[in-house]
Amino acid sequence: MTTCKRSRCRWTVLATSLAAILAAPHAVADMRTAALATGSVGGGMLELVDAGPESLPDGATQLFLEVVINQAPTGQLARVGLVDGRLVADPETLRALGLAWPGSDGDAAGAPVVLEEIPGVAVSYDASLQRLHLMVPVALLSGPAATFGYAPPPAPTLAPETRAPGLLLNYDVFAQGDRHSRSLSNWYELRLFGTGPGVWRSSGVLRSSDRPETSSSGVRLDTSWQLDFPERMVSVRIGDGIGGQLDWTRSTRFGGIRVSRDFSLQPYRVTVPLASFAGEAALPSTVDLFVDGIRQAQQQVGPGQFRIDGTPILSGVGQAQLVVTDINGQSRTLSFSLYNARQLLQGGLSDWSFEAGKLRREYGRESFAYAEDAMASGSFRHGAGDRLTLEAHAETTRGLDMAGAGAVWLVGRRGGVASASYASSRSGAGRGTQQAFGYQWQGRRFNVDASTLRRDRAFRDVASMEGSLLPARTDLVFAGVGLGRGHLAASYVRQDTFDQPSSRYAGFTWSQSFGRGLSGAHLSLSFNHDLERGSGTSGNLYLSIPLGRQHQAWASASRQERGSTASVGASRSAGMDQEDWGWRVQASSGDQAGGQAELSRLARHGQWRVGAQRWNAGNTLAYANASGGVLLMQGRLFPMRQAYDAFAVVSTDGIPDVPVKLENRLVGTTDEHGLLLVTPLNAWQKNDLSIDPLLLPPDISVGRTRLSAVPATASGMLARFRMHAVVAVQFAVRDARGQWLAPGTQLRAEDGSPVATVGHDGLVYLENPPAGGRLRAATAACSVLLPATLPARGWIDLGELQCH
Structure with missing residues (x-):
């Protein structure tokens, strides 16, 4: 037997192994193949290139080599051959590795390829590690381009446990009076949600006045039921609604059904070109x-x-x-x-809407006035590419058919956005046409927007059949330039109406923001001139100065054809997160001389304001306004601020006085029933709700401290933080000899289930143990008896207990 020192033997064995590898690389290949079968090549899993049937020259030594391309491991094994010191590979293997070379698609592509003969490719064979290193020009890498960055987020989902039925009443009451008359009006909205799919809404106005010619009345505004499908970004609305529109069409109020694409159902998805x-x-x-x-x-x-x-x-x-x-x-x-440009859609993305029903008449004055004839309309937008969006629109009713098409496209890489559309109608007035053109360019300092829309006398749409007139021509030109902290803009507007005089106006606006000593101050100057009459020029000068976070002072002067007015005022805005006061005062001189004072209060249960105005004529008008809502949910009534969108009832399982945060802002504490209404939330978005466990009593066990609340459109949800009160018991255990039980000793209940583990110095901690229970320590062959009575909650230190 040969003996040697450890270090010397290590180097001897290594040198012998390297020599064996260099002398017989096929042996290494066999070992690599065996390692591949066990999934342990190079400390990780390597995938054998699946290139189908492969051919190598006769007599070639077969090798399975780990492939490294341009110093980047591919994680793949390739079957290659070694012939007279040169490496050859099947063309299918090379193509599977993402390589393309001159002639790789030719008839001779089936013959084995000598790697060193591929133009521009440098080959290095590491026999010790059985690796094949290739340095390949980028032009020979045939694989698809790797794509990174934005990917459409998954559609939001509503957790079933957050669903809860509820009934909401929004209200806005306004009362005013002077020495001549008094009036009272109330806007209301009623919502029902959680009792079935979708949300039901109805709104209206109630009015009352002491004038003889105006009697008390009530008018229904809108009643509808809406169902959303966030996975498809589709919304269905049955009842009263507003039809879809494009830039060159008009929307209409109607009663019926509307099915439309609704991008707000996936608010995190980007719809404009990336x-x-x-x-x-x-x-x-x-x-x-x-x-x-x-x-x-x-x-x-x-x-x-x-x-x-x-x-x-x-x-x-x-x-x-x-x-x-x-x-x-x-x-x-x-x-x-x-x-x-926000006017463009991503390539392949579509936006559409379809409506069918009857147009509303006398909206705001009559509750159930609808047109006699049914109508239908549809709008469609499609991203034909990232630089082109196609549009189409059609309307029909008795005696009218209208259809049109348009396009919005990006001019060059940075040439702005142009648009054009053409529409034609056929009605009792004959055949009519409408054309529209527009262009918009926005830079860091300069921007311009120009558009024109022209119709002939015979052109009609559905709304015009109910008396809503269409102008013959509408032109708009706007240009602005940035001047550091300021901005300068000019505009031109023209509108022609059939059988009526034209209206043409030119406008000029200059605004400037200030820094340093007047940080946040803003000054603006505007002029507007009537080009038709030539004498109707008006101007306005406005200065605002912030005085802290919530206070502001302002002054303005205006001159119009009927006279001049100067005003000064100051205000304090109420904070939004907590209950707060606000106020506003203003004094004016000139043709509209007078004054106004107002006091407001923003509370958790709503908002109210009272004020008075007085003019030169000596008439004083006093007014009062209250807005808010009342919610019936979880068997309780919640007074609340007016809910414009979604909201949540936070439950802490009956634990009161728990602070709750919305997006890390404190919004309130739970009441005596462990409930708190949180509003507003954004529908279909992840609203971050959290609690701070460090502010809870030590005998409260909390399941989680943060959750993402995702409510449905205009609906409420239940956001539950699971928690419960516990009785926490601590004691130290000594064995029969008076020694502390050894750390790690398991204490088990009488049924044998583990209950607790003994810590250092015999310390044991238990939550909600059974009163009078017996705990057994198997290793010490003894048991501990707990007190016969324990409180419902709290922290108890039993001191030292003897294990008998």
């Missing part, structure tokens, strides 16, 4: 994306082509840069020009 950036890397690299000098993303990429899809982080023109830094520290920069 900012897509493409590049290539020869080595594993880090890619940094900068937009207007601010880094927006960082991504690790492998060799080959790549594409990064980023969410649009600007509106208008911008400049982007991709900085590609490889593993050797070498960097290169790629620059791109950007233009993002």
